[in-house]
Every structure is written in C-alpha cells, then in structure tokens.
Amino acid sequence: MTRAILAAFFLLAGTLAAGAQAADPALAPLAGRTIRIVIGGGPGSGTDGYARPFVETLKEVLPDTTILAQNVDGGGGALAYVETQSATGAVITVVISHSSPIYHQMRGIETAAFDLTRFHWIGALTNNQRVVVVRSGLGADDYADVAALDEEMVAAVTSATSPSNVETTLLGALTDLRLRIVVDIDDDLRSALMMAGDVDLAINSFYGWVPLIDAGAVQPILRIGEEGYPPEAASLPTLASIARPGTPAKVIEIVESLNKLGRLVGAAPATPPEIVATLRAAFAEVVARPDFAAAYAARDLALAPTDGEEVARRIAGLTGDPQAAYLLNAFFACGEAEASGSDADCNP
Amino acid sequence: MLEFFGLESWSTALLALTAGTAIGFVVGLVPGIGGRTGLILCLPLATFFPPYEAAIFLFSMHAVVNTSGSIPNIAFGIPSSAADMATIIDGYPLAKMGRAGEALGASLSASAIGGVLGALAFLLAIPIAQPLVTSFGPPEFLMLAILGIAMVSSLSQEGLIPGLIVGALGVVASTVGVDFRSGEARFTFGWLELWDGVGLPAIVCGLFVIPEMLALKPFDTDSQKRATTTSIADVARGMLVTFNHLRVVAVSSWYGIVIGFMPSLGSSISAWLSYGYAARTTRTEIPFGQGAIAGVIAPEAANNSKEGGAMIPTLFFGIPGSSSMAIMMGLLAFVGVAVGPNLLDWNRDLGLSFSLAGAVILSNLVVIPMFLLVIPTLVRFSSIRREGIVPFAIALSIMAALIDTPRIITVVLIAIFAVIGIGMKLANWPRAPFILGYVIGDMAEASWFHTQQIYGWKVLQRPLTIGIALFIVGWLIYVVRSRPVLHIPGPRIPTLATSGGLLVGFGVVILTAFRSINLAGRTFPVAVSIFGAALCALIAWLAFRSKDDPPVEELAHVWIAAIAILAIPYFGLTVSSMAMAVAMLIAGGANIYKSILAALAFGALQFTLLAWLFDIVVEREIIGRFAWRFLGF
Numbered sequence: 001m002t003r004a005i006l007a008a009f010f011l012l013a014g015t016l017a018a019g020a021q022a023a024d025p026a027l028a029p030l031a032g033r034t035i036r037i038v039i040g041g042g043p044g045s046g047t048d049g050y051a052r053p054f055v056e057t058l059k060e061v062l063p064d065t066t067i068l069a070q071n072v073d074g075g076g077g078a079l080a081y082v083e084t085q086s087a088t089g090a091v092i093t094v095v096i097s098h099s100s101p102i103y104h105q106m107r108g109i110e111t112a113a114f115d116l117t118r119f120h121w122i123g124a125l126t127n128n129q130r131v132v133v134v135r136s137g138l139g140a141d142d143y144a145d146v147a148a149l150d151e152e153m154v155a156a157v158t159s160a161t162s163p164s165n166v167e168t169t170l171l172g173a174l175t176d177l178r179l180r181i182v183v184d185i186d187d188d189l190r191s192a193l194m195m196a197g198d199v200d201l202a203i204n205s206f207y208g209w210v211p212l213i214d215a216g217a218v219q220p221i222l223r224i225g226e227e228g229y230p231p232e233a234a235s236l237p238t239l240a241s242i243a244r245p246g247t248p249a250k251v252i253e254i255v256e257s258l259n260k261l262g263r264l265v266g267a268a269p270a271t272p273p274e275i276v277a278t279l280r281a282a283f284a285e286v287v288a289r290p291d292f293a294a295a296y297a298a299r300d301l302a303l304a305p306t307d308g309e310e311v312a313r314r315i316a317g318l319t320g321d322p323q324a325a326y327l328l329n330a331f332f333a334c335g336e337a338e339a340s341g342s343d344a345d346c347n348p
Numbered sequence: 349m350l351e352f353f354g355l356e357s358w359s360t361a362l363l364a365l366t367a368g369t370a371i372g373f374v375v376g377l378v379p380g381i382g383g384r385t386g387l388i389l390c391l392p393l394a395t396f397f398p399p400y401e402a403a404i405f406l407f408s409m410h411a412v413v414n415t416s417g418s419i420p421n422i423a424f425g426i427p428s429s430a431a432d433m434a435t436i437i438d439g440y441p442l443a444k445m446g447r448a449g450e451a452l453g454a455s456l457s458a459s460a461i462g463g464v465l466g467a468l469a470f471l472l473a474i475p476i477a478q479p480l481v482t483s484f485g486p487p488e489f490l491m492l493a494i495l496g497i498a499m500v501s502s503l504s505q506e507g508l509i510p511g512l513i514v515g516a517l518g519v520v521a522s523t524v525g526v527d528f529r530s531g532e533a534r535f536t537f538g539w540l541e542l543w544d545g546v547g548l549p550a551i552v553c554g555l556f557v558i559p560e561m562l563a564l565k566p567f568d569t570d571s572q573k574r575a576t577t578t579s580i581a582d583v584a585r586g587m588l589v590t591f592n593h594l595r596v597v598a599v600s601s602w603y604g605i606v607i608g609f610m611p612s613l614g615s616s617i618s619a620w621l622s623y624g625y626a627a628r629t630t631r632t633e634i635p636f637g638q639g640a641i642a643g644v645i646a647p648e649a650a651n652n653s654k655e656g657g658a659m660i661p662t663l664f665f666g667i668p669g670s671s672s673m674a675i676m677m678g679l680l681a682f683v684g685v686a687v688g689p690n691l692l693d694w695n696r697d698l699g700l701s702f703s704l705a706g707a708v709i710l711s712n713l714v715v716i717p718m719f720l721l722v723i724p725t726l727v728r729f730s731s732i733r734r735e736g737i738v739p740f741a742i743a744l745s746i747m748a749a750l751i752d753t754p755r756i757i758t759v760v761l762i763a764i765f766a767v768i769g770i771g772m773k774l775a776n777w778p779r780a781p782f783i784l785g786y787v788i789g790d791m792a793e794a795s796w797f798h799t800q801q802i803y804g805w806k807v808l809q810r811p812l813t814i815g816i817a818l819f820i821v822g823w824l825i826y827v828v829r830s831r832p833v834l835h836i837p838g839p840r841i842p843t844l845a846t847s848g849g850l851l852v853g854f855g856v857v858i859l860t861a862f863r864s865i866n867l868a869g870r871t872f873p874v875a876v877s878i879f880g881a882a883l884c885a886l887i888a889w890l891a892f893r894s895k896d897d898p899p900v901e902e903l904a905h906v907w908i909a910a911i912a913i914l915a916i917p918y919f920g921l922t923v924s925s926m927a928m929a930v931a932m933l934i935a936g937g938a939n940i941y942k943s944i945l946a947a948l949a950f951g952a953l954q955f956t957l958l959a960w961l962f963d964i965v966v967e968r969e970i971i972g973r974f975a976w977r978f979l980g981f
Contacts, residue, residue: 036966036981044388044675070966074755075543076526082540090980110533111526111543154802160531182801184528184794188674189486191667196482198802211666211688300681 027062027285029278033092034066040080040097042073050125050263051096053295057286076100076161078111085114087268092275094122094268099261100163102318106325107332109161117320119266120276121311123283127228127304128262129206130167131236133218135194143221143237146201152178153200156185156193163258166332167203167224170255173335174243177201181339194218205262206233207300225259228304251327257314262304264311280308352699354400361703364401367393368408369711373718375409376416377726378957379426379748383413383672389961391679399684400700406679407704408711410672411463414651415715418455422644423448423727425560426741426748427552430616430783431651434623436556437780438636438643445639448727449579453586454641455648456719458597461590462649463712465601466608466656467705470663473609474692474701477664484610486798487807491816492607493792496617496784498823499624507837509887510777513850516880517768518785519792520857520873521546527869529797534865534873535857541757548786549749550758554765555782557745559773561738562903583723586641593642596626597649604650608657608669617791618654619647620784637778656708663691663701735936740950742909743925747954750921754967759916766913771846774900776838793872836890839900843891847884854881905932920972922958926951 037055041047048071055069072080077097087093104112134153140146146153155172157165160183172179179201185193187208193199195217206229212218223229223236240252265283267276286292287305296303306314318324355361371393375386390409394402420426422439435455442451473480497515524535525545536542590597600622607618626646627636636643658669666687668674680687690696749758772779799807807813836843854877861870861877912928919927926947933943959965968976 034980044384044678049678068966069963071964073544073753075540078543079540087981089977093981109531111540113540159526159528161526161528180801182798184797188661188667188669191665192481192661193485193802195478195665196485198485215665215689217665298682298684299678 026281027278029274030062030092030282031064033275034068034090035062035092035094036087037067037069038080038084038093038095038097039069039071040073040077040095041071043071045073047077047096047098047263049299050296050301053292053299053301054096054125054265054286057289057292057295058282061282061285061289075111076104076159078104078113081114081116081119084266084268085118088270092267092271092279094265094279095119096125096263096265098263099124099128099258100161102258102261102315103163103166104161105319106328107161107166108325108329111161115319116266116315118269119315120269120271120279121308121315122265122267122276122279123287123308124261124306124311125263125265125287125304126302127225127260127306128163128258129229129233129302129304130163130203130224130259131206131209131220131229131233132171132201132203132222132224133194133209133213133220134201135197135199136216136219137197138200138219140221141219143242146221147176147242149178152180154198155179155181155201156190156199157181157183157202158186158190159184164203166258166328167255168201169332169335169339170251170328171203171239171335172338173331174239174247174251176244179339181336191217205302206230207302225256227256227260228302230302248327250324251331254318254324254328257318260306261311261314265308266311276308283308353703354697354699355703356398356401360397360401361404364397364405365408365707365710366714368405368707369412369714370718372409372412372711373416373715376413377419378961379420379744382417383410384675385751385962386410386413387672387675387679391682394679394683397683400703402683403680403685403700404703404707406676406683407707408714410676411652411655411708411711412715414648414655415456415459415463415712416719418459418644418648419452419723419726420744422451422455424737424741426557426744430548430552430787431619431647433552433556433780433783434616434619434647435644435651437623438634438638438640440560441634441637441639442641442644443727447582447639449582449723450586450589451641451644452719452723452727453583453588454590455586455644456583456716457587457590458600458645458648459652460712460716461597462601462604463652463655464709465598465649466605466653466659467708467712468656469605469653470656470659470708471702471705473660473664474698477660477692481609481661481665481667483812484606485803485810486795487803487810487813488816489610489791490795490799491813491820492617492621493788493795495816495820495823496621496624496788497792498820499621499628499784507777507835509835509883509890510772510775510837511781513847513880513883513887514772514777514779515781515785516876516883517850517853518782518787519789519876520854520880521551521782522786522789523793523873527865528794530866530869532865532869534869535860537860539757541753541755545790546761546786547749547753547758548783549745549752550761551765551782551786553742553745553749554762554767555769555772555779558742558762558766558909559769559779559903561742562770562906562909563773563901579724580720583720589641590645593626593630593645596622596630596642596646599625600646600649601653604653605657607650608654609660610669616783616787618650620780620787622646622650623780624784637780652712656705659704659708663687663704664689735932735938736946738905738936739925739929739932739947742912743921743928743950743954746913746916746925747921747958750967750969751958751962751964754964754969756917756969759913759969763910763913766909768846768849770903770906771842771849774838774842774903775846776842776898776901777846789876796872836887836894836896838898840891840894840897842900844888847888847891851881851884851888854878854884905935908932908935916969916972918973920975921970922951922955923972925954 039051059067072083077100080095080097084093084095155168157168224239394405421432421435425440427433439451526543603622604618623646626642630642632640634640658673661667661669662673691701857877861874908931912924915924929947930943
C-alpha cells in the first residue's frame with residue numbers, strides 16, 4: 001500500500017516535472033528522475049570543492065530533477081568509482097572524482113577494482129595544471145640551472161600510489177635530473193621541508209604552490225602539460241620540450257593526457273545512452289554558465305572543462321590501450337631504478 | 349585604524365565575532381560535528397559578511413568549538429574525537445560523582461586560557477615565523493612519537509603491562525590501510541574501505557562509549573541530587589580551580605602551540621601529551637583516571653591553544669597546520685581572503701593577522717557567559733537515571749562514527765572494538781593507551797622512514813632531536829625505577845580471556861604480515877605485535893598463578909546493544925537506534941508508552957540532523973539496505 005502511494009506520488013511529480021521541463025527538450029529525459037552524485041572525497045576535500053558548485057548549478061539547470069550528493073571517501077578515490085560502477089537501480093548514479101584512479105588502473109594497483117573504460121564519461125571540470133618547483137635556496141632560477149646541478153636532489157611525493165610519484169619518477173626517467181625520491185610526505189610537510197631546505201623538488205598543481213611562490217620559498221621551473229595553465233605559468237618550459245631526445249612521443253602524450261584530465265564526471269556503466277547524452281548536454285550548460293565560473297573563481301579553482309567525448313577518447317587511450325600501460329610502467333620502472341642509484345637506460 | 353585592520357566597520361566586525369562564537373558554541377555541543385564540519389556548515393553564513401569580517405566570523409566560530417565540545421564529553425561521556433577521550437578519562441568520572449559543574453568550569457577556564465595563549469603565540473611568531481615552522485622535521489617528530497610511547501606508563505595507573513599491551517594494539521591498528529611507502533595494503537582483508545585506515549570515531553565508540561554505558565553502575569542518590577542542583581557557583585568554583593594548576597595550563601598550552609605549528613601532526617597528540625604530562629607531574633586527591641581535575645584541565649588547554657599554533661603556518665605560508673586549517677584555507681579563499689606572506693607584511697595585510705588573533709582571544713572570552721548560561725540546564729540532563737541516558741548516548745556515538753565514515757565497515761569496527769573494550773573493562777585494563785598508540789603509531793613509522801631517507805647520520809647534528817632523546821632516556825629510567833611492573837589489575841577470568849584473545853589477535857597480525865606484506869611494510873607491525881604478544885603471554889601466566897580474584901563488574905543490556913548494532917546495515921541507523929532505545933528503556937523499568945515516545949522524539953531529531961545538517965541520508969547504513977533497495981538506488 002505504502003509503495004503504491006509512493007509510486008503514485010512519484011508518477012505525479014514526474015508528470016508535473018516533465019511538463020515543466022518541456023521548454024528545454026534536450027534535458028527532458030531527466031525530468032522527474034533522481035540523480036545521485038557520488039563525490040570521491042570527504043566534505044571539504046579538494047574534490048568536494050570542485051564538485052559542490054557543480055552540483056548546485058546542476059540543480060538550477062535541472063530544476064525538476066532530484067539531485068542528491070553523497071561523499072564517498074577512500075582508497076585514493078577508488079571507492080567512489082567502485083560504488084558507481086555497481087549502481088544498477090532506477091536512480092541515475094554519477095561520480096565526480098579526481099584522476100588518480102586512472103593511474104591506479106594503468107599501473108594495475110590493487111585498489112583499481114573497476115574498469116574506467118566501462119563508465120560513460122560526461123566531462124572533466126578542470127585540468128591538473130601540474131608544475132615542478134624547486135626550493136629557492138637551491139640557487140637555481142630555471143630548469144637549465146637545475147639540470148646543471150651536480151648534486152642529487154631530494155624529491156618528495158605523497159605516496160607510492162599517487163600521481164605525484166608517477167610524475168616525479170617519470171621526470172627522472174625522461175630528463176637528466178638526478179632525483180632521490182622520498183615517499184609518504186604529505187603536501188603540508190613537504191612545503192615545510194622545502195622551506196627548511198631538506199627537500200629540493202616537488203610536483204603539485206600550480207594553484208597549490210601559489211602561497212609558497214609568493215613567500216619566495218619555491219621557484220616553478222617546469223610545467224608537465226601544454227594546455228590550460230594560468231598566465232603566470234604559461235612561460236615555463238613543458239616536459240615535452242626538455243625530455244631526452246628519442247623519448248617516444250606516446251609517453252609524452254600519456255603524461256599530457258593524465259595532466260589534462262582533472263576532476264572527472266562519469267555516469268555508471270548501466271546508464272542508458274539517452275540519459276548519457278542528456279547528462280552531457282546538462283554538463284555543457286553548467287560549465288558555460290557565468291555564475292558557475294564565478295563560483296570557481298571565488299574558490300580559487302581553475303575551470304578548464306573537457307567534454308565527455310574527449311574524456312572518453314583520452315581514457316580509452318590510457319586505460320584501454322595495453323601499449324600505453326606498458327610504456328608508462330616501463331618508464332616508471334626505469335625511473336625507479338635511476339632514483340635508487342642504478343645506471344638504468346630509460347629507452348624501453 | 350579600521351583601514352589597518354582591513355575592516356569595513358567595528359559594528360560588523362563585532363557582529364561577526366559574536367555570531368561566530370555563538371554558532372561555534374552550538375556546533376561544539378552536537379556530537380559528531382566538530383570544527384571541520386562546522387566550518388563547512390557555516391560557509392553560507394560567512395558570505396553575508398565582507399571578506400575580513402567573514403574571516404573573523406570563521407575563526408571565532410572555530411576557536412570555541414572545543415570549548416563547548418567538552419560539555420557532552422564531561423556531562424555525558426560522549427566523545428567525537430581522540431582528543432575528547434583525554435578529557436573524558438577524568439571528566440566523566442567527575443560528573444558521575446556529581447561534580448560535573450566543577451569539571452566543566454575547570455574545562456572552560458583552561459580552554460579560555462589555552463585559546464588566549466595560542467593566539468598570543470601566533471602574534472609573537474610574526475617576526476620569527478619562518479624559522480619556527482622549519483625548526484621541526486621528521487627527526488623531531490620521531491622523538492616526539494617515542495616520547496608519546498613513553499607516556500603510556502602515565503596512562504596506565506591500573507597496571508604497566510596491560511597499558512603497554514593496549515598501547516601496542518593501538519600502534520598495530522594505526523598500521524591498517526595502505527602503506528604509503530610501498531603502496532601495499534596492510535591488514536585490509538579485502539575491504540577497500542580500510543585502505544585509509546581504521547576510523548577513530550568507530551574505535552572510540554566501540555572501545556570506550558559502549559563498555560562504559562553498559563557498565564550498570566547507577567549514580568548514587570547524593571551525586572544525582574548534587575548534579576541536579578549544579579549551579580553557576582559550582583562552575584565558577586571549577587574555573588578558579590584551574591588557577592591552582594597554572595603550571596599544567598602553561599605547559600599544556602605550550603604542547604598545543606608547538607604541535608599546532610608542526611604540519612601533518614595530528615592535533616590530538618597535543619591533548620594526550622598534555623594529559624600524560626599532568627598525570628606524571630601533578631599530585632591530586634583523586635587518582636588520574638578516576639576524576640582528577642588536572643586531567644580535565646591539561647587536554648582542554650592544549651586543545652584550544654593548538655589553534656593559535658596551527659594558524660602560524662596556515663596563514664603565513666599557506667601550509668595547513670591541521671586538517672581544520674586546511675578547510676579554513678579553502679573557505680578563506682572563497683570569502684576573498686588570500687593567505688600567505690602578505691599577512692606578515694606591514695604594508696599589506698599584517699592588520700588582518702592582528703584582527704584574527706584578536707578574534708580568537710575575544711571569542712574565547714565571549715564564550716564564557718554563554719557557557720555559564722546553559723550549563724546549569726544542560727548538566728541537569730546528566731542526572732537523568734542512567735538507564736534513560738544509555739541508549740541515546742550509544743546511538744549518538746554510533747551516529748558520530750557513521751557521520752565520519754558512513755560505510756558498513758564502521759558498524760563492523762564498532763562491533764569488534766566493543767567486544768575488545770568490554771573485555772578490557774571487565775579485566776580492569778586501561779584503554780586510553782590505545783588511543784595514544786593509535787595517534788602516534790603512524791607518525792613513529794613514517795618519521796623513522798623519513799629520518800633514514802632524508803637525513804641519515806646527519807640527524808645527530810640536530811640539537812633539538814638530541815635534546816628530546818636525552819629527556820626520553822631520563823624519563824624511562826625514572827619509570828622503571830618508580831613503578832611496580834608485574835601487577836594484575838583485575839579479576840582472573842576476564843584477564844585470561846582478554847589476554848588470550850589479544851594473543852590470538854597479535855598472532856593473526858604476525859601470520860598475515862608474513863603471508864601478504866613485503867619486508868619493508870611488515871617490519872614495524874610485526875615487531876610491535878611480537879612485543880604485545882609476549883606481554884599478553886606474560887600477563888596470562890601471571891593471572892593464572894594469581895591468588896587475588898576481585899569480583900567481575902556487571903554489565904547490562906549487552907544483547908540489546910549487540911542486536912541493535914547488527915541491525916543497522918539492514919534497518920538503518922535511525923530505526924535501529926529507536927528500537928534499541930525502546931528495548932533498553934523498557935528493560936530498565938520505564939513506562940512502555942513513554943519509552944516509545946522518547947524513542948520517536950530521538951529518532952526524529954537524529955534523522956533531522958542527518959538529513960539537514962550533515963546531508964548524509966543517501967547512505968546504505970543510514971537508511972538501511974531494505975529502504976535503499978526500495979527507493980531504487
């Protein structure tokens with residue numbers, strides 16, 4: 001009886017909502033539906049910061065759709081993907097999370113209990129804007145100065161499974177920098193150790209470095225990718241421009257793709273195609289809204305959206321291409337060997 | 349003047365300060381919210397103010413959350429964090445003696461003094477901010493971790509060996525999850541949810557709250573009467589008592605400030621180090637662990653002073669000194685305040701540094717009348733018949749754990765730790781060392797690794813490291829000489845059962861480590877487990893031979909609590925909580941209709957909090973699997 005009453009209520013609400021949303025036929029399939037947005041991070045986390053304005057603006061774009069947000073933290077973002085992959089009910093489930101799980105899947109790490117190629121990609125909200133910085137006391141003003149240093153540099157990364165470890169290890173494999181990589185140093189400790197002169201080099205998003213750059217404690221020397229950087233970082237050389245001669249173009253392409261895909265938005269594998277198309281249309285409308293851009297600007301967040309088809313193409317090229325995973329892992333292994341002092345030849 | 353401070357008007361700044369303090373006070377009262385969530389919840393309100401006033405609002409709010417947070421800790425024994433447990437150890441026994449007003453007064457003045465000292469330290473740090481932040485690194489963290497382990501003895505009034513076993517268990521628990529150094533999962537047994545470790549609120553709920561609540565020891569009538577009549581005079585007396593312990597306040601505040609400005613160190617460490625300091629240096633009428641007032645003063649002073657310490661790296665260099673400060677940085681950016689060295693510059697935003705320090709100082713003072721206003725009423729609730737509080741206290745504690753991690757693993761952990769906690773309670777073993785072991789375990793392992801990797805033998809050139817090391821050696825010599833070591837604190841059967849159970853547990857850890865973890869990842873947990881297992885065997889042997897056998901403490905409603913916890917995954921938190929409340933109240937002799945009414949009122953309040961305040965209704969463990977399926981998720 002209760003179920004019948006509820007069904008009738010939802011039917012009525014759905015009918016009313018469908019009528020109200022008829023004005024925007026592209027979004028009509030979502031009228032009266034419920035969307036559960038799984039945010040791959042705890043409340044107040046970086047991913048939450050990117051996701052919440054998106055959720056609020058999506059509510060405005062889809063006024064007749066019930067939108068519920070759920071924080072699912074854990075496993076370096078993996079848990080949110082696992083949760084979304086298994087969603088099969090009538091509720092539409094969408095995940096917003098960072099791109100670490102792409103690395104996990106490519107490297108075959110245990111947490112990758114999902115397959116990103118099965119997701120329906122709706123878009124990416126930003127790119128990762130990764131830059132390499134060195135501590136100011138090192139006496140180096142630019143990449144050329146750093147490369148000319150004789151001494152081995154201490155590079156700090158957050159964990160063995162983190163993107164920063166992959167990027168830093170590849171940096172060692174693709175360039176002439178001599179790095180000793182120390183893992184398990186979180187962002188805050190790393191900054192303090194750079195100020196103290198105990199850590200020389202690290203990689204993070206450009207915005208993450210701004211206070212320390214302003215304090216004169218660190219100096220940016222390199223950007224990982226080509227696109228989507230703020231004007232202050234636009235003059236930095238790219239990884240592609242300083243990589244050792246003979247580095248396969250595919251490796252640079254992998255690193256740049258990983259840099260470009262930040263804060264992914266994807267629908268569960270069970271989502272019907274017409275709903276995916278509608279979600280992509282809604283995503284395009286959200287990111288085009290000036291109030292959404294203003295909300296990101298107010299939070300010091302970089303808005304650099306990529307549409308769903310492009311994201312799907314890049315993820316298929318990364319996680320669905322065995323050669324990409326092979327190259328990443330081969331150069332990573334070589335970089336690890338170099339960092340541990342072996343005389344490795346990074347040209348697998 | 350206004351221009352220097354960057355304010356639009358004094359009246360707006362005052363409004364921001366008062367509103368922030370009032371809201372922070374309320375936020376602290378609700379178990380499970382805490383400073384971090386409180387900040388996120390308050391962001392929409394902050395946007396009503398101009399940027400600098402919004403910053404004042406946020407800092408005022410955050411500065412007093414710990415102050416009012418001591419009320420549920422002391423009056424009802426409900427913690428939300430590891431730091432809260434340090435206050436509860438002596439605060440709750442005081443409340444049970446009918447001295448809640450005095451304990452709360454002491455906590456209030458200690459918090460206020462700690463908060464003010466922290467803010468003053470922040471101001472004094474302006475000329476020396478950079479050397480201050482960079483003077484502590486992994487070698488000093490390692491020494492502090494070892495100092496913390498040495499403090500276990502201070503928390504083990506009931507017996508040194510049980511204290512060391514429980515501390516070892518806490519250290520082993522801290523190794524659950526991904527080993528960041530190797531990328532390997534340790535002791536996760538296939539649960540992805542354990543990759544980030546064991547949630548502390550679940551541990552606190554299982555290990556402390558449930559055993560305490562189920563230990564049926566009704567308040568004596570006199571205590572109940574005294575608690576009912578707690579007045580502002582009682583609170584004022586408690587406030588004055590703090591001034592008899594100014595040394596404890598000063599040293600604890602110092603711990604808070606120092607730990608606060610060390611990035612990546614858990615803030616609860618300061619509360620526990622302070623508690624350990626007070627326990628080993630203060631002579632009291634009532635022993636520590638049973639209601640020593642200095643045991644309330646120390647962690648509260650450290651808790652509030654750490655905020656001033658954490659502001660130093662956060663505001664001057666954009667390096668968050670604590671997890672709350674990481675969120676604060678994001679919120680400040682949102683309201684239009686840029687942090688960084690501009691706050692050290694006379695020509696730029698130095699005035700804001702003074703404004704924020706002033707806000708922290710004033711909010712710690714403004715909160716005093718608010719506290720005094722509500723305490724007599726709130727404390728009255730603590731004198732309600734114990735049977736009337738138990739189900740709601742347990743339900744609130746489970747709610748706090750599920751808010752932290754709304755996954756089935758939380759329910760499983762609560763159940764496991766409740767069994768361990770009940771065993772320790774019956775064996776009369778100290779449980780506080782577990783929290784200390786847990787909060788310093790990861791720090792010890794990581795700092796050891798970093799010290800080796802970055803510094804090597806150069807660590808011997810760091811005078812601060814050597815200084816702390818010498819202090820630890822002296823302290824250990826003192827402990828070994830001054831304490832009886834081979835002492836069994838409780839009855840034989842629970843001691844044998846608990847030590848036997850933990851011996852098996854340590855054995856499982858060792859076997860699992862050798863089967864599935866590489867050498868680098870298993871060395872630390874295996875070494876600690878071997879130590880714990882050896883002590884378990886020793887104490888089991890001592891218990892077996894012991895002639896003393898004191899009576900076993902009685903517990904009540906164990907089965908009701910067990911069934912309610914196991915029902916959560918299926919029926920959800922609210923339904924299970926209400927059912928538990930009805931069952932316990934009726935079993936305790938209450939009227940059936942009143943019991944149902946009370947449970948319904950609690951359920952409505954709990955669901956409203958979860959839905960509107962925490963926004964986490966869309967969770968299987970909150971609404972239950974049956975409802976989850978029914979609603980089409």
